[in-house]
Amino acid sequence: MTATFLGTPAFPEAAKRALQDTQLRANLAHATATIRSKRAVVVGERPDWEELRLAGEALKDQVLRHLDTYLVQLEEKVTAAGGTVHWARDAAEANRIVVDLVRATGETEVVKVKSMATQETDLNGALETAGISAWETDLAELIVQLGHDQPSHILVPAIHRNRAEIREIFLAEMGKVGEPAPPDLPAEPRALAEAARRHLRQKFLRAKVGISGANFAVAETGSLVVVESEGNGRMCLTLPETLISVVGIEKVVPTFADLEVFLQLLPRSSTGERMNPYTSIWTGVTPGDGPQAFHLVLVDNGRTTSLADPVGRQALRCIRCSACLNVCPVYERTGGHAYGSVYPGPIGAILTPQLRGIESEIDKSLPYASSLCGACFEVCPVRIDIPEVLVHLRARVVDAERGGVPSAEELAMRSAAWMFGDHRRLESAQRAAGLGGRLFRRGRIGRLPFPFSKWTDARDAPVPPAESFRAWWRRTRGTRR
Amino acid sequence: MAAYSRDPAVSAREEVLGRIRAALADVPPDDEVPIPRNHQRTAPPDVDVAHLFAERVADYRATVHRVPAGEVAATVAAALAQHGVRRVVVPADLPPEWLAASEAEVVRDDGSLSASALDALDGVVTAAAVGIAETGTIVLDGGTAQGRRALSLVPDTHLCVVRTDQVVGTVPEGVARLDPVRPLTWISGPSATSDIELQRVEGVHGPRTLVVLLVD
Numbered sequence: 245m246t247a248t249f250l251g252t253p254a255f256p257e258a259a260k261r262a263l264q265d266t267q268l269r270a271n272l273a274h275a276t277a278t279i280r281s282k283r284a285v286v287v288g289e290r291p292d293w294e295e296l297r298l299a300g301e302a303l304k305d306q307v308l309r310h311l312d313t314y315l316v317q318l319e320e321k322v323t324a325a326g327g328t329v330h331w332a333r334d335a336a337e338a339n340r341i342v343v344d345l346v347r348a349t350g351e352t353e354v355v356k357v358k359s360m361a362t363q364e365t366d367l368n369g370a371l372e373t374a375g376i377s378a379w380e381t382d383l384a385e386l387i388v389q390l391g392h393d394q395p396s397h398i399l400v401p402a403i404h405r406n407r408a409e410i411r412e413i414f415l416a417e418m419g420k421v422g423e424p425a426p427p428d429l430p431a432e433p434r435a436l437a438e439a440a441r442r443h444l445r446q447k448f449l450r451a452k453v454g455i456s457g458a459n460f461a462v463a464e465t466g467s468l469v470v471v472e473s474e475g476n477g478r479m480c481l482t483l484p485e486t487l488i489s490v491v492g493i494e495k496v497v498p499t500f501a502d503l504e505v506f507l508q509l510l511p512r513s514s515t516g517e518r519m520n521p522y523t524s525i526w527t528g529v530t531p532g533d534g535p536q537a538f539h540l541v542l543v544d545n546g547r548t549t550s551l552a553d554p555v556g557r558q559a560l561r562c563i564r565c566s567a568c569l570n571v572c573p574v575y576e577r578t579g580g581h582a583y584g585s586v587y588p589g590p591i592g593a594i595l596t597p598q599l600r601g602i603e604s605e606i607d608k609s610l611p612y613a614s615s616l617c618g619a620c621f622e623v624c625p626v627r628i629d630i631p632e633v634l635v636h637l638r639a640r641v642v643d644a645e646r647g648g649v650p651s652a653e654e655l656a657m658r659s660a661a662w663m664f665g666d667h668r669r670l671e672s673a674q675r676a677a678g679l680g681g682r683l684f685r686r687g688r689i690g691r692l693p694f695p696f697s698k699w700t701d702a703r704d705a706p707v708p709p710a711e712s713f714r715a716w717w718r719r720t721r722g723t724r725r
Numbered sequence: 726m727a728a729y730s731r732d733p734a735v736s737a738r739e740e741v742l743g744r745i746r747a748a749l750a751d752v753p754p755d756d757e758v759p760i761p762r763n764h765q766r767t768a769p770p771d772v773d774v775a776h777l778f779a780e781r782v783a784d785y786r787a788t789v790h791r792v793p794a795g796e797v798a799a800t801v802a803a804a805l806a807q808h809g810v811r812r813v814v815v816p817a818d819l820p821p822e823w824l825a826a827s828e829a830e831v832v833r834d835d836g837s838l839s840a841s842a843l844d845a846l847d848g849v850v851t852a853a854a855v856g857i858a859e860t861g862t863i864v865l866d867g868g869t870a871q872g873r874r875a876l877s878l879v880p881d882t883h884l885c886v887v888r889t890d891q892v893v894g895t896v897p898e899g900v901a902r903l904d905p906v907r908p909l910t911w912i913s914g915p916s917a918t919s920d921i922e923l924q925r926v927e928g929v930h931g932p933r934t935l936v937v938l939l940v941d
């Protein structure tokens with residue numbers, strides 16, 4: 245079963261709490277504004293950006309619509325190159341496979357490079373239960389792990405921590421699990437990064453087992469791709485004797501040449517760089533170079549449920565760049581934790597309810613965690629129409645409550661109470677109402693379900709503004725495209 | 726979440742593939758998504774590719790030296806000395822003349838050096854397979870004079886020699902030159918992190934110093 249952060253309240257409740265945390269809001273606002281402007285510069289540099297997006301969208305759609313064929317091809321190529329492919333129906337099965345593989349090596353510790361898939365399955369928890377220590381090696385993941393915390397952003401999971409907090413965590417925790425931080429450690433990014441380097445160095449050098457995810461898996465050749473910045477990925481992929489890569493079944497791309505599209509879309513959208521510092525691509529096992537045992541674990545864990553929904557399946561195109569988080573006004577104000585899942589922000593609002601279903605209160609409320617402003621679609625490198633999927637999922641939530649009208653009403657009231665409980669949120673709602681009205685007329689996203697339909701009523705939400713929310717956001721926040 | 730059937734006779738592979746086929750029931754068998762490939766493949770004709778490469782690599786705060794072939798040895802020697810590299814590891818097939826002028830102790834990799842042994846060395850000199858100008862990227866593929874991946878990873882200073890005829894304009898041109906069967910490492914500047922308050926710090930786990938020699 246997919247990990248739900250324990251005790252996570254439904255989105256409006258969690259959002260309300262986060263809104264009170266001024267430190268979190270300040271960190272988030274600074275971080276998202278910084279990445280937004282970096283992204284805008286490097287995206288603006290590419291005259292063919294829209295062509296790249298269209299190619300990326302089509303390539304991913306082609307894979308998803310023939311996923312069985314591409315996965316079988318991938319399996320064949322990985323196997324031919326000396327790797328072993330495992331299949332997992334759900335998180336528990338994926339974790340069991342990995343635990344068994346690690347046990348077979350006789351090792352009791354592994355080094356890990358940041359992977360959304362293993363966060364989703366809570367692999368670290370499963371390894372710990374099995375008596376295996378899993379060391380997270382991304383600086384941000386290390387901060388999260390040492391702080392006994394949850395990630396709050398796909399790309400910068402410790403975005404909610406500032407330098408003083410990180411220093412405290414390093415001083416208190418590093419010594420418990422390895423090389424301690426120097427007692428005179430200054431709260432300065434360079435010194436903190438140096439402490440992380442020293443702390444992890446011995447772990448890398450002695451590691452016998454590495455665990456990774458993958459950004460892409462090439463069906464044509466069986467090659468896997470990991471995109472990173474710090475070099476911890478290279479350490480985990482190169483130095484151990486055994487490498488285990490846990491990969492969602494939707495990560496496939498058709499051919500090696502197609503990487504020319506994704507290796508442009510991803511770094512520019514994600515970190516706002518022309519290229520990230522390191523990209524590793526490997527195919528099975530290479531004699532005399534790197535791990536001599538390679539395992540690929542292909543994970544479903546709800547993806548086929550999303551695939552079965554012709555509207556919702558576009559969420560599986562996601563390449564986890566996090567651009568949609570950085571432009572989302574709701575995310576910026578609430579932070580990642582409010583979404584109660586490893587996938588926060590707009591992508592989380594459409595992916596989590598599809599992967600986990602809409603049974604729980606938090607998952608039911610996620611499709612409402614948006615003002616439908618459309619900024620997420622505009623920045624998405626694979627053109628996922630997030631507002632369309634949100635509206636579609638809201639309809640499903642309402643349908644699921646069929647026969648329980650009071651419950652749907654309650655949902656509406658809760659959502660409305662949250663939106664109208666703060667003047668800024670109210671303004672968002674009013675602007676969204678203007679947009680909602682237009683969307684309604686154009687019919688682009690179809691029927692706006694109750695309770696969102698209330699926003700289209702001019703009596704409830706005053707006169708639509710002359711400027712659309714999207715235009716306002718772009719003007720005031722400096723995002724382009 | 727949907728309750729999955731757990732028929733022990735059905736393997737996870739068969740079940741996942743079966744679910745995928747069931748999920749795609751709406752997709753006609755002859756379905757084929759047209760892929761628009763209208764993005765740029767080459768740099769505009771007026772771009773000096775070698776110049777752009779040098780500029781973009783330098784943007785990442787790597788050091789770039791553009792030198793004629795006759796000056797490689799002197800430049801390597803000076804760069805190693807400048808970065809305090811006293812013991813340098815090189816792939817077994819690195820041209821010996823590249824290090825002819827250096828006073829650093831040279832360790833030729835025979836494949837037996839452990840990660841800890843590599844960690845005790847100060848630097849590494851390698852060649853490259855491809856350079857990509859527009860992104861300032863160097864790609865190593867384990868081919869001639871590049872060695873295994875650990876060599877260019879563990880020592881703290883990486884000096885990489887790229888010939889101008891290895892430099893292409895764009896990412897599509899770079900991908901087209903690469904052999905996917907080889908282990909590929911794309912390097913765009915020294916290792917870096919922005920994980921603390923989004924402030925960029927060069928140098929985390931990979932080499933903290935990257936020096937590129939672009940040889941005409």
Ligand code: SF4
Nearest residue numbers: 562563565566568624
């Ligand atoms: S939905 Fe699009 S913008 Fe958001 S993380 Fe995924 S690929 Fe990036």
